[in-house]
Amino acid sequence: MLSGNKILKLLLVLLLISPAVFINSVAQPVPGLDETIEFLVTFGRDGETSWGDDDFSQTWFFAIPKEYKEKFYIRVFDPDTGGENDEGKGAWNTRMQYSLYGGKGVDPEKNEESRGIDPVGNGYKSGTLLATKVFGSEKQYDGKYYTFGPFNPAEGDYSERWGYIFKFICDGISGDDGNLYKYFLSREPNTDVPIEKANAFTYEYTFRMWNNTKTMAHIYPYIDTGIVYVVQYNFDWDYDGTIVVASTVRKGQSVPISQQNNWVESTIEVQNEEIGKSLDFQFHKFQQELIRNNNVVVRLVNQRGDNLKFFSAPIGGVPVYDPAWKNPKKIQPPPKK
Secondary structure, three states: OOOOHHHHHHHHHHHHHEEEEOOOOOOOOEHHHHHHHOOEEOOOOOOOOHHOOOOEEEEEEEOOOOOOOOOOEEEEEEOOOOOOOOEEOOOOOOEEEEEEEEEEOOOOOOHHHHHHHOOOOOHHOOEEEEEEEOOOHHHHOOOOOOEEEEOOHHHOOEEEEOOEEEEEEEEEEEOOEEEEEEEEOOOOOOOOOOOOEEEEEEEOOOEEOOOOOOOOOOEEEEEEEOOOOEEEEEOOOOOOEEEEEOOOOOOOEEEEOOOOOEEEEEEOOOOOHHHEEEEEEEEEEHHHHHHOOOEEEEEEEOOOOOOOEEOOOOOOOOOOOOOHHHOHHHHHOOOOO
16 A cells, blocks of 8 residues: 555656646636636626627637547536526526537637627527527526536547537527626536546637636637737726736736727737747736626737637646746757767
8 A cells, every 4th residue: 555655756756747637637617727717707688788798698619638438518507697696687587598519510710600709690509509408597506507418529520639629608698687607517417527638718708807806817818820919809897907918928918908898909919939828818906996796808819810719728737927038048058069
């Protein structure tokens, strides 16, 4: 039997050998653990965009690794509208529809409409409908999970790069209340059991800032090969602090913030050292005065106009600024003998 010290040494060795496995083993909460985001937000389609949702719909993609062959489930926390977590606007009158799609047409790299940036018509609902359910203000789901599944990974749209892709859409089909909810991709129907190396991503992130001034939120857009610059768009920030972009080589660059019910944009040049990694968009609330229930929308496009992915578990891990990159003496290779 292994002693406590031997077990600890074995765990340390495993971390050194395969850190990505441990990073990805907690990749399935949406929002992700490293993002420090309280809830996703979707309002009913009769709501006001000034409440922090520009289109009353949110699309997420779940990527199942190609080597995973078992069944899986998608669990939704607090899928109804009403109760402690949600944002009421008078009487609770809102209905939310959750729909899961698989099959051809889901992969957003092959089908731009599938990304859900402009959720009108049926283009964003491409693929084969695998499951759907509408929730109102049913108390039995308030603050609890509802589980969709089981599903077979082969039902997804296959991507050589990302594995089997599934699309999950939350639409506010009626009413004007705000639905606050979370997802979890799980191996089991009744508990949260992560799938190793799985991940989730979106192209337009609508989320709730924490109702305190001490918690900083993060989102992590992935900078793929060939990106020269990105244009960031943020909506309805409400004068709630500052937004700062950081990376392994960027200590912190402030970007313009939107006003009430307004979009703002700015261009961010990409450093060569940031290619193939994630940026860290940090959302800092003002310390002096608490602005409650601030819902925010963020999206990015590259120089070609292509939308960037925000991964719930950042590709390459959370970027940590390394000041050494600015000093040529520290990063130049040793001279050849």
